Amino acid sequence: MRKFLFIAAVATSALYFVTGNASAQVADTTKKATPATTTPASAAAAAPADDVARVLLSNADYSTAAAAFKTAGLDTVLKAGGPYTIFAPNNNAFTKLPAGTLEGLSKDPAKLSAFLKGHVVNGKYGKADIIKALTEGKGKATFTTIDGQALALSVSPNKTLQLTNSAGNSAEVSLYDLIGTNGVVNGINAVLLPK
Known part of the structure; x- marks a missing residue:
């Protein structure tokens, strides 16, 4: 009888030991799998998913500029092609315009479009690219807007x-590097009125 009890105790211990190791192996496998699935998801979240027109629209501080680009029909231009750099006036910049300026331009989409094209440059110029251009130009650089105007860059006082x-x-640039799939949006603190 003692022999039978001893064998039963050993069998129960062995069963407990095997079951405990099996769940430990499952737990280890799960721990190893978790980082592999999180890394691609976080990398995908960091990658730009929208064109520059949608990136502009996604930032509440630039809602007036986004609405103006849409009214002018430039949002469709900025969704295709590129790369583009938008130097977008923030909402506060539009409040500094003379009364009725934006409303008047909004009634004529062709004039509004011409006005806004002076804020868009062909090419992708984030902060690092601008610093490089200024360094190469010894503190000055010139970009060309999509309608052929010169846009001079320099360091302010x-x-x-x-x-x-x-x-x-x-x-003055107040925000850098809102990255889109076909360019970048940099925020500015004033509207660049044409002649």
């Missing part, structure tokens, strides 16, 4: 990036 259009109107 405040040590920020300043843009000046052909009419002599200036704005």
